[in-house]
Amino acid sequence: MKNLLITGLLLLFVSLSKAQTFNTFYAEVVANISESNLLSDLTTFEKFGVKTVGSPALTHTENWISHRYESMGYTDVVLQPFTYRKGSSNNIIVTKTGTIYPYTFLIIDAHYDTINGPGTNDNGTGTVLLLEMARLLKDVETEYSIKFIHFSGEEDGLIGSKFYVKNTVVPENMDIKLVFNIDEVGGVSGLTNDTVVCEQDLGAPTFNNAASSAATESLAILMGLYSTLNTQISKTYGSDYMPFENNGEIITGLYEKNISPVNHSANDNLENMDVGYFYEVVRGAIGAAMEFAVAYETSSLVEQKYYERILKIYPDPSNSYLNIEFDEPLEDEVEFKLMDRLGKEIYTKTISEQNFRFATDFIASDTYEAVFKMGNKRFVKTVVVE
Ligand SMILES: [Zn+2]
Structure with missing residues (x-):
C-alpha cells in the first residue's frame, strides 16, 4: 500500500554503536541466500499477473506460496479464509515452533495481493523474501516460535491483517514478541539504492512505542551487520503491521528508501526495480530475524x-x-x-x-x-x- 508524502516523516540516521553484535553463525546462514532462487521467485510472482482479491491470479499465487512451504518441509501451513465486498481470499499462516518459548511468537509478514499490476516490488519482494528466509531457517533452531504470514486484502485496506488480529490474535490472546513487516523493498532502477528504511511506531496507542523504537533501532543495527546497506529510521504507516499496532503489539518494518514511482501500476515489474538492492535487504532481514527469534546452532x-x-x-x-x-x-x-x-x-x-x-x-x-x-x-x- 503506502501512498504517502515523505513530508513530516521523522528521519533519523542511526549510528551503529548499540547492543547487537555480529554473530558468525547468523552470517553463515545469511551467506547461503540464493540470488538465483530470489530472481526466479520474483519472476514467477510477476508472471501470475494482477493479483487482486477475487482474481484467479491471486489464487494461483496463493497455491504457489503454500506449495513452496510444503515442499520445504513445513507441516503447519494454514489457510485462513475471509470474505468482503471484493470476494474471498486467504491469509497463509506458517508456523515454526520455538524450542524454549514455543508460545511466544515473532511474526514476520508480507502481503501477497497486488493492485493494478503484477506488484513485483509491492509486494513480490516481501513475499519472496519470506520464502527465502523460511527456506534458510527451516532446520535452524530458534528459541521463539516464528509465524511467517502472507496476508491478502492489504491493498483494499489491510483486510487480511485486520481479520487475523481480530479473529486469531485477540481471541487466542497470542503472546507476540514482535511483528516484523516487509512491504516493498525492491528499490528503483536507475537510482542509487543503498539505504533501507526501518520503521518505528510513533502513533497511538503510545504505550508500545518505546518498545517499537528499541526494536527498530536493533533492526537498523542488524541490517547494517548482515547487509551492505545504510539504514534510516522513519515511521510505520499504511501496511499490515497497523492492525497489530492498534492492538498494542510491538511492531517494526522494512521499506525502500527510494520509493517506487510505479507501484500500484502495470509497470511495477522487475525491470523497474533494483534486484541487487533487494538481495541486500534479504540478507539483512534474515540476520535480523535470526536475532529476533534467538536462533542458535544445533549441538552435535x-x-x-x-x-x-x-x-x-x-x-x-x-x-x-x-x-x-x-x-x-x-x-x-x-x-x-x-x-x-x-x-x-x-x-x-x-x-x-x-x-x-x-x-x-x-x-x-x-x-x-x-x-x-x-x-x-x-x-x-x-x-x-x-
Ligand atoms: Zn504493499
Whole structure:
C-alpha cells in the first residue's frame, strides 16, 4: 500500500554503536541466500499477473506460496479464509515452533495481493523474501516460535491483517514478541539504492512505542551487520503491521528508501526495480530475524554427550533445592533458565562458578526444562520438582 508524502516523516540516521553484535553463525546462514532462487521467485510472482482479491491470479499465487512451504518441509501451513465486498481470499499462516518459548511468537509478514499490476516490488519482494528466509531457517533452531504470514486484502485496506488480529490474535490472546513487516523493498532502477528504511511506531496507542523504537533501532543495527546497506529510521504507516499496532503489539518494518514511482501500476515489474538492492535487504532481514527469534546452532551428538557428562543436576527429583555442577571450569558465563511447560521462565541465573544451588520449594511440583545457553549452543535437560 503506502501512498504517502515523505513530508513530516521523522528521519533519523542511526549510528551503529548499540547492543547487537555480529554473530558468525547468523552470517553463515545469511551467506547461503540464493540470488538465483530470489530472481526466479520474483519472476514467477510477476508472471501470475494482477493479483487482486477475487482474481484467479491471486489464487494461483496463493497455491504457489503454500506449495513452496510444503515442499520445504513445513507441516503447519494454514489457510485462513475471509470474505468482503471484493470476494474471498486467504491469509497463509506458517508456523515454526520455538524450542524454549514455543508460545511466544515473532511474526514476520508480507502481503501477497497486488493492485493494478503484477506488484513485483509491492509486494513480490516481501513475499519472496519470506520464502527465502523460511527456506534458510527451516532446520535452524530458534528459541521463539516464528509465524511467517502472507496476508491478502492489504491493498483494499489491510483486510487480511485486520481479520487475523481480530479473529486469531485477540481471541487466542497470542503472546507476540514482535511483528516484523516487509512491504516493498525492491528499490528503483536507475537510482542509487543503498539505504533501507526501518520503521518505528510513533502513533497511538503510545504505550508500545518505546518498545517499537528499541526494536527498530536493533533492526537498523542488524541490517547494517548482515547487509551492505545504510539504514534510516522513519515511521510505520499504511501496511499490515497497523492492525497489530492498534492492538498494542510491538511492531517494526522494512521499506525502500527510494520509493517506487510505479507501484500500484502495470509497470511495477522487475525491470523497474533494483534486484541487487533487494538481495541486500534479504540478507539483512534474515540476520535480523535470526536475532529476533534467538536462533542458535544445533549441538552435535558429540557435544550433547559432552554436556551430559560434565553437567550434573541433582537431586532428581528435586525436593527443596537443585544443585547444578560442572565437572570442568567454565570458560565463559552460562545462562541458565528453568522453564515450565507453558514456556514461561520460572528461574533465571547467569552462572559463572562451577557449582551452584538454588531453592525449589517455591516452585510447584511439575516437570521443568533446565536450559543452559553457552554462546551459540543450548543444552536442555528435563528436571522433576516434587
Ligand atoms: Zn504493499
